[in-house]
Amino acid sequence: MIKSFEEIHELIKKDEMSIEELKNVLDKMVSKGNIGWRERDGINYYRIIPLVVGLDESKVYDLSLEYLKLLFEYMIESRFPLKLVTSKVPQLRTIPVEQSITPQHYIKNYDKLKSLIENMEGPFVVLDCICKKTAALGGNKCKMTSRLETCFVFGDIAKTWLKRGLGRQISKAETLELLQKGEEEGLILQSSNSQKPEFICCCCRCCCGILSMQKLIPNPIKFWRSNYYAEIDTELCEGCKTCVERCQVDAIMIKKSKNIAKVNFNRCIGCGNCVTTGPTHAIRLVKKKDEILPPKDYIELYEEIMRSENK
Numbered sequence: 001m002i003k004s005f006e007e008i009h010e011l012i013k014k015d016e017m018s019i020e021e022l023k024n025v026l027d028k029m030v031s032k033g034n035i036g037w038r039e040r041d042g043i044n045y046y047r048i049i050p051l052v053v054g055l056d057e058s059k060v061y062d063l064s065l066e067y068l069k070l071l072f073e074y075m076i077e078s079r080f081p082l083k084l085v086t087s088k089v090p091q092l093r094t095i096p097v098e099q100s101i102t103p104q105h106y107i108k109n110y111d112k113l114k115s116l117i118e119n120m121e122g123p124f125v126v127l128d129c130i131c132k133k134t135a136a137l138g139g140n141k142c143k144m145t146s147r148l149e150t151c152f153v154f155g156d157i158a159k160t161w162l163k164r165g166l167g168r169q170i171s172k173a174e175t176l177e178l179l180q181k182g183e184e185e186g187l188i189l190q191s192s193n194s195q196k197p198e199f200i201c202c203c204c205r206c207c208c209g210i211l212s213m214q215k216l217i218p219n220p221i222k223f224w225r226s227n228y229y230a231e232i233d234t235e236l237c238e239g240c241k242t243c244v245e246r247c248q249v250d251a252i253m254i255k256k257s258k259n260i261a262k263v264n265f266n267r268c269i270g271c272g273n274c275v276t277t278g279p280t281h282a283i284r285l286v287k288k289k290d291e292i293l294p295p296k297d298y299i300e301l302y303e304e305i306m307r308s309e310n311k
């Protein structure tokens with residue numbers, strides 16, 4: 001899946017393309033955001049990237065109505081969005097708001113924003129969010145934040161953006177600060193589904209293509225990686241609806257007969273957004289009995305996705 005320049009040259013008909021020509025083609029594709037790239041010990045490696053999250057996001061600084069029209073036509077024709085949100089191995093996982101987790105639960109590093117960022121290898125780059133930009137082009141501004149820079153990339157993928165001359169390089173401390181700001185605004189932190197994520201997005205119900213699609217299926221949690229769920233203490237709940245408004249995926253409702261909140265466990269993605277704002281501390285995040293260990297890194301993740309799709 002990830003191949004060195006020399007390995008790719010071995011694969012093509014060498015008499016049809018010289019090493020120099022191949023290098024130019026691959027570098028042009030990287031600069032357009034059409035393929036992934038990384039460098040190790042002076043050797044260049046290239047990889048195919050998915051349409052979402054990948055190719056589409058790479059167009060964020062070059063968005064046009066014409067591109068969006070073509071993309072939507074393809075999406076409808078191929079039923080890609082449905083395939084994406086019902087993938088057996090999801091590309092994304094939720095990072096829960098840390099203070100929403102009951103202290104007795106041991107939190108793994110990949111579920112803990114602060115440790116995740118502290119242990120992350122740089123560089124750190126913040127990008128404009130393509131979903132918020134797309135919504136704005138259609139005349140719909142994000143209702144949760146006025147910031148456009150809500151997508152964060154790290155390590156190899158950040159180096160690729162810097163190589164393209166796009167995005168804004170920031171420090172580790174600023175990355176954490178901006179992500180925590182996203183949590184305060186009620187955005188859901190979604191990372192790539194691996195122990196060493198290559199990106200973290202701050203997503204909202206109004207603009208995020210993936211969250212909007214998830215809302216259309218009855219049991220999104222079946223296709224979502226999260227190790228937590230929200231639990232309500234019915235004795236403490238006052239039926240104020242703060243949690244209902246705060247939840248981005250319609251996972252809480254008020255039971256009219258009793259005027260207390262009820263969680264739909266088929267929908268709750270364990271983000272913890274509802275926990276931190278309630279007036280009576282009636283909600284807590286509970287760890288699932290069977291914790292799912294995410295793949296080690298993006299290479300393992302995409303190998304798992306491809307294996308599961310080919311079964």
Ligand code: SF4
Nearest residue numbers: 129131201202203208
């Ligand atoms: S997935 Fe979320 S943060 Fe990422 S581009 Fe979409 S809305 Fe923006």
Ligand code: SF4
Nearest residue numbers: 237238240241243278
């Ligand atoms: S925020 Fe708390 S008190 Fe208000 S409805 Fe939700 S659980 Fe009940």
Ligand code: SF4
Nearest residue numbers: 247268269271272274
């Ligand atoms: S109920 Fe909604 S806001 Fe609360 S943890 Fe679940 S998904 Fe998040």
